[in-house]
Amino acid sequence: MAHSDRSFNTRLTTWAGAVAMAVTGVVTGVGAASAAPPYPVVTDAGVASVTGDLQPAQLSPPGSNVPGCRSDRMPVVLLHGTAQNQMSAWQYLAPTLANRGYCVYSLTYGQTSWSAQIGGLAQRETSAKQVGAFVDGVLRRTGARQVDLIGFSQGNAVAQLMTQLPGRAAQVRHLIGLGPSNKGISKLGSITDRLPARAPGENDWGPTHPAIEYTMIMTRHDEVSAPYSNGFLPAAANVRNVVVQDHCPRDTVGHVGLPYDSWVGGQVRNTLAGTRAPVRCTVGYPL
Incomplete structure (x- = not known):
């Protein structure tokens, strides 16, 4: 027993x-x-651009506009380029930053009555005011005092125009431009709508602001914002002009490929974090 x-x-x-x-x-x-599991990251700029532009304008890329997002880092606002929406431009950077603990926000700005699901086609002055209202919403949601702006192509111009509006410069810590055109014309048309009109020696989007840190990232293979040197901002203590090929000579990344280039993404992460971590060179999308 x-x-x-x-x-x-x-x-x-x-x-x-x-x-x-x-x-x-x-x-x-x-x-x-x-x-939250890691958000899926798309690295093929061609696929993302084509499939993304077919998506609804309100659809956010993975990791962006996540309800209830909380972070001890500055919120990041992403602004796409001409004839794009948030899905075509940010399927790489939005999830990449979100996977590293950032609260990321994006929108499709600059839509018109005829532009369907894409944006970046309205007058830039109108888009700048739209982005300013969006930033107000991000600050309310997060409780932050400032945001970091990342603008691809026309998105850089709209970001800079937004900072010219009364009180807006104080809302921005970093302004990062990818494939910017800060003077002259681009293959997508002449720069005409400035707010306010530029003064002699300034870039086409008005003066820079001493409290904002500017980083402009360009590629010598840019056939849209051409010549690429038009992306340079006037030299200043708070301005950093970066050419991909000065660091990665074999990277033939073009204009469309910049937001999907992993070396560019590494520079963005370093800029936001205030670090200088080494970033491996790659060969990006050539268009």
Whole structure:
């Protein structure tokens, strides 16, 4: 009988342990499921550009506009280029930054009555005011005092125009331009709508502001914002002009490829974090 009791107790202990492990596994599984998994990152600029432009203007790229996002870092606002929407421009940078703990926000600005699901086609002055209102919403949602702006192509111009509006410069810490055109014309048309009109020696989008840190990232293979040197801002202590090929000579990335280039993404992360971590050179999308 004693032997049977011992055997029963052994089986009971084993069964209880198995149940405990199963419960622990369930609880652990729930915890893992409740934590946000890494957002999927798209690296093919061609695929992202074509498929993204077919998506609704209101659709956010992975990692962007996440409800209830909280971070001890400055919120990041992404502004796409001409004839794009947020999905075509930001399927690489939005999830890349979100996966590193940033609260990322994006919108499709500059839509017109005829532009369907794409934006960046309205007058830039109008787009700048739209972006300013969007930034107000981001600051309310996050409780932050400032944002970091990243503008691709026309998005850089709209970001700079936004900072010329009363009180807006104080809302911006970093302004990062990818494939910018800060003077002259681009292959997509003449620069005409400035707010306010530029003064001699300034870029086409008005003066820079001493409290904003500017980083302009350009590629020598840019056939849209051409020549690429039009992207340079006047030299100043708070201005950094970066040419990809000065650091990665073999990277033939073009205009469309800039927001999907991993070396460019590394420079963006370093700029936002105030670090100088080494970034491996790659060969980006050539168009």
